[in-house]
Amino acid sequence: MLKVGVFGVGHLGKYHLNNWKEIPEVSIVGFFDPNNDNAKEVEKTYGLKRFMDEEAFIAECDIIDIVTPTQHHFPVCEMAIKMGKHVFVEKPMANTIEEGKAIVNMVKEANVKLQVGHVERFNPAYTALKNASLNPLFIEVHRLAQFNPRGTEVSVIFDLMIHDIDIILSIVKSDIKNISASGVAVLTDTPDIANVRIEFNNGCVANLTSSRISMKKMRKIRLFQKDAYIGIDFLEKNTEIIKLKKPEDPETFSFDIETHQGTKTISIENPVIEDGNAIKAELSSFVHSILNNETPVVSEIDGFLAMEVAHQILEKIG
Numbered sequence: 001m002l003k004v005g006v007f008g009v010g011h012l013g014k015y016h017l018n019n020w021k022e023i024p025e026v027s028i029v030g031f032f033d034p035n036n037d038n039a040k041e042v043e044k045t046y047g048l049k050r051f052m053d054e055e056a057f058i059a060e061c062d063i064i065d066i067v068t069p070t071q072h073h074f075p076v077c078e079m080a081i082k083m084g085k086h087v088f089v090e091k092p093m094a095n096t097i098e099e100g101k102a103i104v105n106m107v108k109e110a111n112v113k114l115q116v117g118h119v120e121r122f123n124p125a126y127t128a129l130k131n132a133s134l135n136p137l138f139i140e141v142h143r144l145a146q147f148n149p150r151g152t153e154v155s156v157i158f159d160l161m162i163h164d165i166d167i168i169l170s171i172v173k174s175d176i177k178n179i180s181a182s183g184v185a186v187l188t189d190t191p192d193i194a195n196v197r198i199e200f201n202n203g204c205v206a207n208l209t210s211s212r213i214s215m216k217k218m219r220k221i222r223l224f225q226k227d228a229y230i231g232i233d234f235l236e237k238n239t240e241i242i243k244l245k246k247p248e249d250p251e252t253f254s255f256d257i258e259t260h261q262g263t264k265t266i267s268i269e270n271p272v273i274e275d276g277n278a279i280k281a282e283l284s285s286f287v288h289s290i291l292n293n294e295t296p297v298v299s300e301i302d303g304f305l306a307m308e309v310a311h312q313i314l315e316k317i318g
Contacts, residue, residue, distance in 0.1 A: 005061035006031045008068035009042045019280040074099040081106040090117040092158050093303035100304045107300045115286040115296035116303030118166040122281035125237045128271040136223040139206040144214035155190035157310045161210035166306040174202035181316040241269040
């Protein structure tokens with residue numbers, strides 16, 4: 001049984017507590033949070049022990065779950081990794097590129113597991129494509145949210161767009177050639193809306209729009225590749241694949257169209273979306289990576305690459 005300790009039991013931290021409780025391979029040791037209101041609520045609701053000494057708390061755990069504001073990620077990561085503990089840390093992994101590099105090096109040196117909380121990798125709409133062949137040449141992304149003062153200590157790039165940066169980097173197996181970006185700070189001191197174009201060496205182009213001042217919510221990615229279009233709706237949890245039908249493809253809804261090259265058959269497929277809780281899935285996945293000594297689905301390298309691109313985007317907006 002792995003012993004888990006949670007740093008930060010605010011809004012998202014409570015979601016983590018609820019999900020850790022449902023994972024049979026772990027037990028929750030307690031939590032650390034300097035906010036007395038949060039702490040009292042969690043002590044009362046969950047009956048968990050509140051620790052006041054960070055080092056003593058970490059010493060009692062096998063896994064440290066870091067759900068604090070971003071500026072506190074690095075010091076807690078550093079302390080936990082140096083004490084030989086496995087770490088789950090919310091995105092973005094760290095506040096600066098230097099901190100990110102240091103975490104990557106520390107994880108390697110200490111030979112522990114670290115997973116970054118890029119939760120959309122575990123969204124059932126995305127995992128439904130695990131057997132699909134994804135080779136996009138153009139990607140269109142919209143992630144729009146209504147304004148919420150919580151989380152605005154970071155820009156919309158680190159608040160929202162970083163989810164899609166991580167997804168795109170996991171799909172496009174190529175280095176980045178060029179990034180162009182524009183953004184506007186509307187209600188806060190950092191960009192609240194941004195549009196970004198990422199060009200890859202293999203010819204793929206990704207166009208990303210993120211806003212946290214929209215009237216409606218949207219979390220969609222559209223992939224365009226030779227002979228196929230794939231749409232993923234992370235919010236409504238549905239996925240569709242529209243493609244040229246091959247003789248060996250399974251039977252799905254299809255229709256014929258006339259082209260200059262003759263008649264072509266188009267098939268529309270909606271992969272089965274399994275019911276799932278993405279936060280529970282990512283935490284369970286991390287536990288299994290520790291127990292089976294496997295690389296976590298979203299490793300420290302993945303987390304670093306996503307935050308590196310996010311920093312490049314912010315520099316371009318500058």
